[in-house]
Amino acid sequence: MTLLDKDAVLKAHAQNRAVASLQTSLPDAILDAVFDRSEFTLTIAKDQIRAAASVVQQAGYNFLEDVTCVDWYPSEPRFHVVYHILSHNLKERIRLVAPVASIDSSIDSITPIWPSANFYEREVWDLFGVRFHGHPNLRRIMMPDEWPGHPLRKDYPVEGYR
Protein backbone atom coordinates (compact mmCIF):
# COMPACT_ATOMS: atom_id res chain seq x y z
CA MET A 1 0.00 0.00 0.00
CA THR A 2 1.44 3.33 -1.01
CA LEU A 3 1.25 6.18 1.49
CA LEU A 4 2.66 9.51 0.44
CA ASP A 5 1.34 11.89 3.11
CA LYS A 6 3.77 12.48 5.98
CA ASP A 7 1.28 12.46 8.85
CA ALA A 8 -0.57 9.43 7.49
CA VAL A 9 2.68 7.47 7.13
CA LEU A 10 3.93 8.39 10.59
CA LYS A 11 0.57 7.43 12.09
CA ALA A 12 0.35 4.12 10.23
CA HIS A 13 3.94 3.22 11.13
CA ALA A 14 4.06 4.65 14.64
CA GLN A 15 5.07 1.22 15.97
CA ASN A 16 8.11 1.15 13.65
CA ARG A 17 11.09 1.34 16.00
CA ALA A 18 13.03 3.88 13.96
CA VAL A 19 10.01 6.18 13.68
CA ALA A 20 9.15 5.85 17.36
CA SER A 21 12.69 6.69 18.49
CA LEU A 22 13.10 9.54 16.04
CA GLN A 23 9.78 11.08 17.06
CA THR A 24 10.74 10.91 20.72
CA SER A 25 14.29 12.20 20.54
CA LEU A 26 14.44 14.30 17.34
CA PRO A 27 10.83 15.26 16.54
CA ASP A 28 11.67 18.11 14.17
CA ALA A 29 14.29 16.15 12.21
CA ILE A 30 11.70 14.27 10.12
CA LEU A 31 10.81 16.48 7.16
CA ASP A 32 8.85 13.91 5.21
CA ALA A 33 7.89 10.24 5.26
CA VAL A 34 6.86 8.00 2.38
CA PHE A 35 5.82 4.37 2.28
CA ASP A 36 6.01 3.20 -1.29
CA ARG A 37 6.40 -0.27 -2.86
CA SER A 38 6.80 -1.67 0.67
CA GLU A 39 9.86 0.49 1.26
CA PHE A 40 10.04 3.06 3.99
CA THR A 41 11.68 6.44 3.31
CA LEU A 42 12.29 9.15 5.90
CA THR A 43 13.53 12.55 4.83
CA ILE A 44 15.83 13.95 7.51
CA ALA A 45 17.00 17.55 7.93
CA LYS A 46 20.60 17.82 6.77
CA ASP A 47 22.01 19.29 9.98
CA GLN A 48 20.54 16.48 12.10
CA ILE A 49 21.65 13.52 9.97
CA ARG A 50 24.38 12.35 12.32
CA ALA A 51 22.09 12.50 15.34
CA ALA A 52 19.33 10.75 13.38
CA ALA A 53 21.73 8.01 12.24
CA SER A 54 22.77 7.49 15.82
CA VAL A 55 19.14 7.28 16.99
CA VAL A 56 18.29 4.79 14.26
CA GLN A 57 21.30 2.71 15.20
CA GLN A 58 20.20 2.69 18.86
CA ALA A 59 16.73 1.59 17.71
CA GLY A 60 18.17 -1.67 16.38
CA TYR A 61 19.06 -0.83 12.79
CA ASN A 62 22.59 -2.08 13.19
CA PHE A 63 23.95 -2.41 9.65
CA LEU A 64 24.67 0.40 7.21
CA GLU A 65 24.28 -1.04 3.73
CA ASP A 66 24.82 1.87 1.45
CA VAL A 67 25.38 5.60 1.17
CA THR A 68 24.80 7.25 -2.17
CA CYS A 69 23.46 10.42 -3.70
CA VAL A 70 20.96 11.51 -6.34
CA ASP A 71 21.40 14.76 -8.26
CA TRP A 72 18.05 16.47 -8.94
CA TYR A 73 19.56 19.29 -11.02
CA PRO A 74 18.16 21.91 -11.71
CA SER A 75 15.65 21.71 -8.84
CA GLU A 76 16.59 22.62 -5.28
CA PRO A 77 17.65 21.15 -2.88
CA ARG A 78 19.82 19.69 -5.59
CA PHE A 79 21.39 16.66 -3.93
CA HIS A 80 19.66 13.91 -1.99
CA VAL A 81 22.14 11.92 0.06
CA VAL A 82 20.57 8.48 0.55
CA TYR A 83 21.34 6.03 3.37
CA HIS A 84 20.09 2.44 3.42
CA ILE A 85 20.14 0.94 6.87
CA LEU A 86 19.28 -2.65 7.70
CA SER A 87 18.26 -4.33 10.93
CA HIS A 88 19.48 -7.92 11.28
CA ASN A 89 17.03 -8.60 14.12
CA LEU A 90 13.90 -6.98 12.69
CA LYS A 91 14.74 -8.11 9.14
CA GLU A 92 13.71 -4.79 7.72
CA ARG A 93 15.34 -1.91 5.98
CA ILE A 94 14.91 1.84 6.28
CA ARG A 95 15.97 4.57 3.89
CA LEU A 96 17.06 7.98 5.17
CA VAL A 97 17.24 10.82 2.68
CA ALA A 98 18.98 14.09 3.47
CA PRO A 99 18.44 16.96 1.03
CA VAL A 100 21.54 19.07 0.41
CA ALA A 101 21.32 22.42 -1.37
CA SER A 102 23.85 23.29 -4.07
CA ILE A 103 24.78 26.60 -2.39
CA ASP A 104 26.51 24.71 0.43
CA SER A 105 26.87 21.16 -0.80
CA SER A 106 28.14 19.60 2.39
CA ILE A 107 26.72 17.41 5.14
CA ASP A 108 27.93 15.82 8.36
CA SER A 109 29.77 12.55 7.92
CA ILE A 110 28.32 9.47 9.61
CA THR A 111 31.68 7.66 9.58
CA PRO A 112 32.02 8.18 13.37
CA ILE A 113 28.84 6.11 13.78
CA TRP A 114 29.38 3.49 11.08
CA PRO A 115 33.04 3.16 9.96
CA SER A 116 31.74 1.45 6.80
CA ALA A 117 30.47 4.82 5.55
CA ASN A 118 34.10 5.83 4.93
CA PHE A 119 34.46 4.56 1.35
CA TYR A 120 30.87 5.40 0.43
CA GLU A 121 31.22 9.02 1.48
CA ARG A 122 34.49 9.30 -0.41
CA GLU A 123 32.67 7.95 -3.45
CA VAL A 124 29.85 10.50 -3.09
CA TRP A 125 32.41 13.30 -2.72
CA ASP A 126 34.32 12.07 -5.76
CA LEU A 127 31.37 11.59 -8.09
CA PHE A 128 28.92 14.26 -6.83
CA GLY A 129 31.06 16.82 -5.04
CA VAL A 130 29.15 16.68 -1.76
CA ARG A 131 31.54 17.27 1.14
CA PHE A 132 31.30 15.42 4.44
CA HIS A 133 32.23 17.24 7.64
CA GLY A 134 34.24 15.16 10.08
CA HIS A 135 35.26 12.54 7.54
CA PRO A 136 38.72 11.16 8.43
CA ASN A 137 40.09 10.99 4.89
CA LEU A 138 37.95 12.73 2.29
CA ARG A 139 39.91 12.10 -0.90
CA ARG A 140 38.81 11.08 -4.36
CA ILE A 141 38.39 7.32 -4.59
CA MET A 142 37.49 6.44 -8.19
CA MET A 143 38.79 9.30 -10.29
CA PRO A 144 42.41 10.57 -10.38
CA ASP A 145 43.20 13.27 -7.79
CA GLU A 146 43.56 16.04 -10.38
CA TRP A 147 40.32 15.21 -12.22
CA PRO A 148 38.19 18.29 -12.99
CA GLY A 149 34.53 18.11 -11.99
CA HIS A 150 32.33 15.43 -10.51
CA PRO A 151 31.18 12.92 -13.15
CA LEU A 152 27.83 11.77 -11.77
CA ARG A 153 26.39 15.28 -11.62
CA LYS A 154 23.61 15.73 -14.14
CA ASP A 155 25.30 18.73 -15.75
CA TYR A 156 28.40 16.65 -16.49
CA PRO A 157 28.16 15.18 -20.02
CA VAL A 158 28.00 11.39 -20.32
CA GLU A 159 30.92 11.28 -22.73
CA GLY A 160 32.93 13.72 -20.57
CA TYR A 161 34.59 16.98 -21.56
CA ARG A 162 36.70 16.66 -24.68
Place this chain on the structure above:
Amino acid sequence: MGDLPQFVATSSLLEPRPEEGPKDKTMVLNMGPQHPSTHGVLRLVIEIDGETVLKVVPDIGYLHTGIEKTCEAKFYQQVVPMTDRIDYLSPMTNNLCYCLAVEKLLEIEIPERAQWIRVLLNELTRLNSHLVWLGTHAMDIGALTVFLYCFREREEILRIFEAVSGQRMMTSYFRVGGLALEPPLDLFAWIQKFIKIMPEKIDEYQNLLTGNPIWMGRLKGVGHLSAEDAIALGVTGPPLRASGVDWDLRRDMPYSSYEKFQFKVPVSNDCDVWARYIIRIEEMRESVKICQQALDGMPEGDIKANAPKVVLPDREKMKTQMESLIYHFKIVTEGFTVPAGQVYQAVESPRGEMGYYVVSDGTAKPYRVHMRNPSFATLQALQTMCEGRLIADVVAVIGSIDIVLGEIDR
Protein backbone atom coordinates in the same frame (compact mmCIF):
# COMPACT_ATOMS: atom_id res chain seq x y z
CA MET B 1 29.67 25.92 7.76
CA GLY B 2 32.17 23.91 9.79
CA ASP B 3 35.79 23.13 9.08
CA LEU B 4 36.38 21.56 5.74
CA PRO B 5 38.35 18.33 5.84
CA GLN B 6 42.00 18.30 4.91
CA PHE B 7 42.75 16.71 1.57
CA VAL B 8 45.65 14.33 1.29
CA ALA B 9 47.18 13.48 -2.08
CA THR B 10 47.57 9.80 -2.94
CA SER B 11 51.32 10.24 -3.23
CA SER B 12 51.51 11.34 0.39
CA LEU B 13 50.44 7.86 1.43
CA LEU B 14 53.92 6.77 0.49
CA GLU B 15 55.60 9.19 2.88
CA PRO B 16 55.32 9.08 6.64
CA ARG B 17 53.21 11.98 7.82
CA PRO B 18 54.88 14.26 10.39
CA GLU B 19 52.05 14.06 12.94
CA GLU B 20 52.62 10.33 13.33
CA GLY B 21 56.18 10.74 14.59
CA PRO B 22 59.48 9.54 13.09
CA LYS B 23 59.33 6.26 11.25
CA ASP B 24 62.94 5.31 10.76
CA LYS B 25 62.32 1.63 11.20
CA THR B 26 59.36 1.19 8.91
CA MET B 27 59.23 0.68 5.19
CA VAL B 28 56.51 1.46 2.69
CA LEU B 29 55.76 -1.27 0.19
CA ASN B 30 53.70 -0.82 -2.92
CA MET B 31 51.70 -3.92 -3.89
CA GLY B 32 49.89 -3.88 -7.18
CA PRO B 33 48.12 -2.78 -9.30
CA GLN B 34 49.74 -5.47 -11.42
CA HIS B 35 50.45 -7.91 -8.62
CA PRO B 36 49.19 -11.42 -9.53
CA SER B 37 47.56 -12.11 -6.18
CA THR B 38 45.54 -8.91 -6.03
CA HIS B 39 42.98 -10.46 -8.42
CA GLY B 40 42.91 -7.61 -10.85
CA VAL B 41 44.06 -4.06 -10.41
CA LEU B 42 43.96 -3.56 -6.66
CA ARG B 43 46.80 -1.41 -5.37
CA LEU B 44 47.80 -1.63 -1.74
CA VAL B 45 50.20 0.70 -0.01
CA ILE B 46 51.53 -1.28 2.93
CA GLU B 47 53.63 0.07 5.75
CA ILE B 48 55.77 -2.64 7.29
CA ASP B 49 58.08 -2.91 10.25
CA GLY B 50 60.31 -5.85 9.38
CA GLU B 51 57.78 -8.50 8.39
CA THR B 52 54.92 -7.01 10.41
CA VAL B 53 52.19 -5.05 8.71
CA LEU B 54 51.39 -1.73 10.39
CA LYS B 55 49.06 -0.20 7.87
CA VAL B 56 47.29 -1.22 4.68
CA VAL B 57 45.81 1.49 2.48
CA PRO B 58 43.85 0.29 -0.56
CA ASP B 59 44.02 2.57 -3.60
CA ILE B 60 41.24 1.72 -6.01
CA GLY B 61 39.72 3.19 -9.15
CA TYR B 62 42.00 1.70 -11.80
CA LEU B 63 39.05 -0.11 -13.37
CA HIS B 64 36.51 2.69 -13.02
CA THR B 65 34.46 2.79 -16.21
CA GLY B 66 31.56 4.97 -15.08
CA ILE B 67 28.89 2.31 -15.47
CA GLU B 68 26.49 4.21 -13.20
CA LYS B 69 26.76 7.27 -15.43
CA THR B 70 26.33 5.23 -18.60
CA CYS B 71 23.18 3.59 -17.19
CA GLU B 72 21.51 7.01 -16.98
CA ALA B 73 21.81 7.40 -20.75
CA LYS B 74 20.33 3.97 -21.61
CA PHE B 75 16.80 2.57 -21.73
CA TYR B 76 15.85 0.29 -18.85
CA GLN B 77 16.30 -2.87 -20.94
CA GLN B 78 19.69 -1.69 -22.25
CA VAL B 79 21.12 -1.60 -18.73
CA VAL B 80 20.91 -5.41 -18.36
CA PRO B 81 24.05 -6.17 -20.44
CA MET B 82 26.00 -3.57 -18.46
CA THR B 83 25.24 -5.26 -15.15
CA ASP B 84 27.20 -8.36 -16.24
CA ARG B 85 30.36 -6.34 -16.54
CA ILE B 86 30.26 -5.21 -12.93
CA ASP B 87 30.83 -8.53 -11.24
CA TYR B 88 32.05 -10.65 -14.12
CA LEU B 89 32.24 -13.80 -12.01
CA SER B 90 28.54 -13.74 -11.10
CA PRO B 91 26.75 -12.23 -14.11
CA MET B 92 23.40 -13.91 -13.41
CA THR B 93 23.25 -12.47 -9.89
CA ASN B 94 23.75 -8.97 -11.25
CA ASN B 95 21.10 -9.51 -13.92
CA LEU B 96 18.70 -10.84 -11.31
CA CYS B 97 19.25 -7.99 -8.88
CA TYR B 98 18.72 -5.31 -11.50
CA CYS B 99 15.66 -7.03 -13.00
CA LEU B 100 14.10 -7.50 -9.55
CA ALA B 101 14.63 -3.82 -8.79
CA VAL B 102 12.97 -2.64 -12.01
CA GLU B 103 10.17 -5.20 -11.62
CA LYS B 104 9.56 -3.82 -8.14
CA LEU B 105 9.32 -0.32 -9.63
CA LEU B 106 6.91 -1.55 -12.30
CA GLU B 107 5.03 -3.75 -9.80
CA ILE B 108 4.68 -6.69 -12.21
CA GLU B 109 4.31 -10.36 -11.29
CA ILE B 110 6.86 -12.82 -12.65
CA PRO B 111 5.65 -16.33 -13.57
CA GLU B 112 6.76 -19.07 -11.22
CA ARG B 113 8.73 -20.99 -13.85
CA ALA B 114 10.84 -17.92 -14.62
CA GLN B 115 11.50 -17.41 -10.91
CA TRP B 116 12.61 -21.01 -10.46
CA ILE B 117 14.89 -20.95 -13.48
CA ARG B 118 16.39 -17.75 -12.07
CA VAL B 119 17.07 -19.50 -8.77
CA LEU B 120 18.58 -22.51 -10.54
CA LEU B 121 20.93 -20.40 -12.65
CA ASN B 122 21.81 -18.22 -9.70
CA GLU B 123 22.98 -21.18 -7.69
CA LEU B 124 25.05 -22.38 -10.65
CA THR B 125 26.53 -18.90 -10.73
CA ARG B 126 27.41 -19.22 -7.06
CA LEU B 127 29.14 -22.54 -7.76
CA ASN B 128 30.97 -20.94 -10.68
CA SER B 129 32.12 -17.99 -8.61
CA HIS B 130 33.18 -20.09 -5.62
CA LEU B 131 35.13 -22.41 -7.93
CA VAL B 132 37.11 -19.47 -9.31
CA TRP B 133 37.63 -18.21 -5.78
CA LEU B 134 38.86 -21.60 -4.52
CA GLY B 135 41.20 -22.07 -7.46
CA THR B 136 42.78 -18.64 -7.28
CA HIS B 137 42.89 -18.55 -3.48
CA ALA B 138 44.69 -21.91 -3.40
CA MET B 139 47.05 -20.70 -6.11
CA ASP B 140 47.89 -17.60 -4.04
CA ILE B 141 48.75 -19.81 -1.09
CA GLY B 142 50.88 -22.06 -3.29
CA ALA B 143 48.62 -25.05 -4.01
CA LEU B 144 48.64 -24.87 -7.79
CA THR B 145 46.90 -28.17 -8.52
CA VAL B 146 43.51 -27.17 -7.12
CA PHE B 147 43.18 -24.44 -9.73
CA LEU B 148 43.09 -27.01 -12.55
CA TYR B 149 40.55 -29.17 -10.73
CA CYS B 150 38.26 -26.20 -10.08
CA PHE B 151 38.41 -24.93 -13.63
CA ARG B 152 37.50 -28.38 -14.95
CA GLU B 153 34.08 -28.12 -13.26
CA ARG B 154 33.77 -24.42 -13.98
CA GLU B 155 34.14 -25.16 -17.68
CA GLU B 156 31.05 -27.37 -17.49
CA ILE B 157 29.05 -24.56 -15.83
CA LEU B 158 30.21 -22.12 -18.50
CA ARG B 159 29.06 -24.57 -21.19
CA ILE B 160 25.66 -24.70 -19.51
CA PHE B 161 25.55 -20.89 -19.52
CA GLU B 162 26.50 -20.87 -23.17
CA ALA B 163 23.69 -23.28 -23.99
CA VAL B 164 21.22 -21.10 -22.07
CA SER B 165 22.23 -17.66 -23.24
CA GLY B 166 24.75 -18.02 -26.06
CA GLN B 167 27.49 -16.45 -23.92
CA ARG B 168 29.90 -18.06 -21.52
CA MET B 169 30.51 -15.19 -19.13
CA MET B 170 28.46 -12.11 -20.00
CA THR B 171 25.17 -13.94 -20.05
CA SER B 172 22.54 -11.15 -19.91
CA TYR B 173 19.92 -13.88 -19.85
CA PHE B 174 17.37 -12.35 -17.49
CA ARG B 175 15.08 -9.64 -18.73
CA VAL B 176 12.85 -7.17 -16.97
CA GLY B 177 9.68 -9.26 -16.77
CA GLY B 178 11.15 -12.73 -17.06
CA LEU B 179 13.75 -14.51 -19.15
CA ALA B 180 15.11 -13.83 -22.61
CA LEU B 181 14.01 -17.15 -24.07
CA GLU B 182 12.95 -20.67 -23.15
CA PRO B 183 16.01 -22.74 -22.13
CA PRO B 184 17.03 -25.57 -24.51
CA LEU B 185 15.17 -28.87 -24.13
CA ASP B 186 18.04 -30.97 -22.83
CA LEU B 187 19.23 -28.32 -20.38
CA PHE B 188 17.67 -29.71 -17.20
CA ALA B 189 18.99 -33.21 -17.92
CA TRP B 190 22.43 -31.68 -18.46
CA ILE B 191 22.34 -29.71 -15.20
CA GLN B 192 21.06 -32.86 -13.43
CA LYS B 193 24.05 -34.82 -14.71
CA PHE B 194 26.40 -32.05 -13.58
CA ILE B 195 25.07 -31.60 -10.06
CA LYS B 196 25.05 -35.36 -9.55
CA ILE B 197 28.84 -35.50 -9.85
CA MET B 198 29.43 -32.15 -8.11
CA PRO B 199 29.36 -33.34 -4.44
CA GLU B 200 32.14 -35.85 -5.05
CA LYS B 201 34.16 -33.17 -6.81
CA ILE B 202 33.80 -30.95 -3.74
CA ASP B 203 35.06 -33.91 -1.68
CA GLU B 204 38.01 -34.06 -4.04
CA TYR B 205 38.90 -30.38 -3.42
CA GLN B 206 38.61 -30.93 0.30
CA ASN B 207 40.87 -33.99 0.06
CA LEU B 208 43.46 -31.83 -1.61
CA LEU B 209 43.24 -28.96 0.86
CA THR B 210 41.50 -29.50 4.18
CA GLY B 211 44.03 -31.92 5.70
CA ASN B 212 47.06 -30.31 4.10
CA PRO B 213 49.41 -29.04 6.86
CA ILE B 214 50.71 -26.13 4.77
CA TRP B 215 47.16 -25.05 3.91
CA MET B 216 46.15 -25.26 7.58
CA GLY B 217 49.22 -23.37 8.71
CA ARG B 218 48.66 -20.56 6.25
CA LEU B 219 44.93 -20.19 6.95
CA LYS B 220 44.19 -20.97 10.59
CA GLY B 221 44.12 -17.99 12.93
CA VAL B 222 44.97 -15.55 10.10
CA GLY B 223 42.94 -12.45 9.31
CA HIS B 224 40.87 -12.28 12.49
CA LEU B 225 37.68 -10.22 12.15
CA SER B 226 35.25 -10.06 15.06
CA ALA B 227 31.48 -9.91 14.54
CA GLU B 228 31.31 -6.31 15.84
CA ASP B 229 34.04 -5.17 13.46
CA ALA B 230 32.44 -7.02 10.58
CA ILE B 231 29.10 -5.25 11.12
CA ALA B 232 30.72 -1.87 11.71
CA LEU B 233 32.81 -2.17 8.55
CA GLY B 234 29.93 -3.26 6.32
CA VAL B 235 31.18 -6.79 5.68
CA THR B 236 28.59 -9.14 4.16
CA GLY B 237 28.36 -12.65 2.79
CA PRO B 238 30.73 -15.50 3.68
CA PRO B 239 33.18 -13.28 5.66
CA LEU B 240 30.27 -12.05 7.83
CA ARG B 241 28.99 -15.58 8.39
CA ALA B 242 32.53 -16.73 9.17
CA SER B 243 32.53 -14.11 11.94
CA GLY B 244 29.52 -15.72 13.55
CA VAL B 245 26.68 -13.53 12.27
CA ASP B 246 23.85 -15.73 11.05
CA TRP B 247 22.58 -13.64 8.15
CA ASP B 248 21.74 -14.68 4.61
CA LEU B 249 19.41 -12.60 2.45
CA ARG B 250 18.18 -15.70 0.62
CA ARG B 251 16.72 -17.01 3.86
CA ASP B 252 16.07 -13.84 5.87
CA MET B 253 14.65 -11.54 3.21
CA PRO B 254 13.71 -13.96 0.42
CA TYR B 255 13.36 -12.87 -3.19
CA SER B 256 12.54 -14.71 -6.41
CA SER B 257 10.76 -17.54 -4.46
CA TYR B 258 13.82 -18.53 -2.40
CA GLU B 259 11.38 -19.06 0.49
CA LYS B 260 10.26 -22.30 -1.21
CA PHE B 261 13.70 -23.89 -0.95
CA GLN B 262 15.21 -25.67 2.02
CA PHE B 263 18.86 -25.03 2.68
CA LYS B 264 21.22 -24.51 5.57
CA VAL B 265 23.19 -21.33 6.12
CA PRO B 266 26.68 -22.32 7.29
CA VAL B 267 27.98 -20.16 10.15
CA SER B 268 31.31 -20.32 11.96
CA ASN B 269 32.69 -18.56 15.02
CA ASP B 270 36.35 -18.91 14.11
CA CYS B 271 36.50 -15.46 12.44
CA ASP B 272 39.59 -16.33 10.39
CA VAL B 273 40.56 -17.15 6.80
CA TRP B 274 40.09 -20.83 7.52
CA ALA B 275 36.47 -20.26 8.58
CA ARG B 276 35.79 -18.38 5.34
CA TYR B 277 37.22 -21.29 3.37
CA ILE B 278 35.01 -23.81 5.20
CA ILE B 279 31.91 -21.59 4.85
CA ARG B 280 32.35 -21.27 1.09
CA ILE B 281 32.90 -25.02 0.66
CA GLU B 282 29.71 -25.69 2.65
CA GLU B 283 27.84 -23.08 0.60
CA MET B 284 28.81 -24.95 -2.55
CA ARG B 285 27.25 -28.11 -1.12
CA GLU B 286 24.07 -26.19 -0.22
CA SER B 287 23.94 -24.68 -3.71
CA VAL B 288 23.98 -28.18 -5.19
CA LYS B 289 21.01 -29.05 -2.97
CA ILE B 290 19.09 -25.95 -4.07
CA CYS B 291 19.77 -26.80 -7.73
CA GLN B 292 18.43 -30.32 -7.10
CA GLN B 293 15.25 -28.95 -5.49
CA ALA B 294 14.79 -26.51 -8.36
CA LEU B 295 15.11 -29.32 -10.91
CA ASP B 296 12.75 -31.62 -8.99
CA GLY B 297 10.02 -29.05 -8.55
CA MET B 298 10.42 -27.05 -11.75
CA PRO B 299 6.94 -25.67 -12.51
CA GLU B 300 5.48 -25.51 -16.00
CA GLY B 301 4.19 -22.31 -17.54
CA ASP B 302 5.34 -19.09 -19.07
CA ILE B 303 8.79 -17.60 -18.75
CA LYS B 304 7.66 -14.02 -19.35
CA ALA B 305 5.26 -11.83 -17.41
CA ASN B 306 1.98 -10.82 -18.98
CA ALA B 307 2.96 -7.19 -19.50
CA PRO B 308 2.98 -6.45 -23.24
CA LYS B 309 4.25 -2.90 -22.77
CA VAL B 310 7.38 -4.11 -20.97
CA VAL B 311 8.17 -7.60 -22.24
CA LEU B 312 9.16 -8.20 -25.85
CA PRO B 313 6.60 -10.45 -27.63
CA ASP B 314 7.44 -13.91 -28.95
CA ARG B 315 8.90 -14.05 -32.43
CA GLU B 316 5.99 -16.09 -33.76
CA LYS B 317 3.37 -13.66 -32.43
CA MET B 318 5.24 -10.76 -33.98
CA LYS B 319 4.85 -12.32 -37.40
CA THR B 320 1.11 -12.96 -37.06
CA GLN B 321 -0.31 -10.30 -34.73
CA MET B 322 -0.36 -6.59 -35.43
CA GLU B 323 -0.36 -5.49 -31.76
CA SER B 324 2.68 -7.60 -30.96
CA LEU B 325 4.56 -6.03 -33.84
CA ILE B 326 3.62 -2.55 -32.62
CA TYR B 327 4.66 -3.29 -29.03
CA HIS B 328 7.94 -4.78 -30.23
CA PHE B 329 8.67 -1.70 -32.30
CA LYS B 330 7.79 0.65 -29.47
CA ILE B 331 9.82 -1.17 -26.81
CA VAL B 332 12.90 -1.39 -29.03
CA THR B 333 12.79 2.20 -30.26
CA GLU B 334 11.35 4.12 -27.30
CA GLY B 335 11.87 1.77 -24.36
CA PHE B 336 9.18 1.38 -21.74
CA THR B 337 8.28 3.97 -19.15
CA VAL B 338 8.56 3.17 -15.47
CA PRO B 339 6.42 4.95 -12.86
CA ALA B 340 8.33 7.46 -10.76
CA GLY B 341 9.75 6.20 -7.50
CA GLN B 342 12.80 4.67 -5.90
CA VAL B 343 13.59 1.11 -4.85
CA TYR B 344 16.47 -0.70 -3.26
CA GLN B 345 16.69 -4.40 -4.04
CA ALA B 346 19.29 -6.57 -2.35
CA VAL B 347 20.25 -10.13 -3.22
CA GLU B 348 22.84 -12.49 -1.78
CA SER B 349 25.61 -12.65 -4.35
CA PRO B 350 28.48 -15.14 -3.93
CA ARG B 351 30.44 -12.33 -2.27
CA GLY B 352 27.75 -10.89 -0.04
CA GLU B 353 24.97 -8.38 -0.25
CA MET B 354 24.55 -6.95 -3.71
CA GLY B 355 22.04 -4.13 -3.88
CA TYR B 356 20.66 -2.08 -6.74
CA TYR B 357 19.20 1.32 -5.95
CA VAL B 358 17.14 2.46 -8.93
CA VAL B 359 15.46 5.87 -9.10
CA SER B 360 12.87 6.52 -11.78
CA ASP B 361 11.51 9.90 -12.81
CA GLY B 362 8.74 8.39 -14.94
CA THR B 363 10.63 8.29 -18.24
CA ALA B 364 12.07 5.37 -20.23
CA LYS B 365 15.59 5.88 -18.89
CA PRO B 366 16.61 5.32 -15.27
CA TYR B 367 17.28 8.60 -13.47
CA ARG B 368 19.89 6.98 -11.27
CA VAL B 369 21.23 3.45 -10.90
CA HIS B 370 23.52 2.78 -7.98
CA MET B 371 25.09 -0.56 -7.18
CA ARG B 372 25.97 -1.51 -3.65
CA ASN B 373 28.69 -4.07 -4.15
CA PRO B 374 29.91 -6.44 -1.47
CA SER B 375 33.65 -6.33 -2.31
CA PHE B 376 33.71 -2.54 -2.06
CA ALA B 377 32.56 -2.59 1.55
CA THR B 378 34.54 -5.68 2.52
CA LEU B 379 37.76 -4.09 1.28
CA GLN B 380 37.49 -1.61 4.16
CA ALA B 381 38.00 -4.47 6.60
CA LEU B 382 41.43 -5.26 5.13
CA GLN B 383 43.24 -2.95 7.57
CA THR B 384 41.56 -4.60 10.59
CA MET B 385 42.34 -8.08 9.31
CA CYS B 386 45.98 -7.45 8.38
CA GLU B 387 47.16 -5.14 11.15
CA GLY B 388 49.95 -6.62 13.23
CA ARG B 389 50.19 -9.75 11.07
CA LEU B 390 52.91 -10.88 8.69
CA ILE B 391 53.20 -9.50 5.18
CA ALA B 392 52.68 -12.99 3.71
CA ASP B 393 49.25 -13.15 5.37
CA VAL B 394 48.03 -10.15 3.37
CA VAL B 395 47.80 -12.38 0.30
CA ALA B 396 45.80 -14.99 2.22
CA VAL B 397 43.42 -12.30 3.53
CA ILE B 398 42.85 -10.75 0.10
CA GLY B 399 42.04 -14.21 -1.22
CA SER B 400 39.64 -14.88 1.63
CA ILE B 401 37.50 -11.80 1.02
CA ASP B 402 37.15 -12.87 -2.63
CA ILE B 403 37.36 -9.48 -4.27
CA VAL B 404 36.36 -8.71 -7.82
CA LEU B 405 37.78 -5.38 -8.89
CA GLY B 406 35.12 -4.94 -11.54
CA GLU B 407 32.50 -4.42 -8.88
CA ILE B 408 34.70 -2.34 -6.61
CA ASP B 409 35.50 0.24 -9.27
CA ARG B 410 32.39 -0.13 -11.46
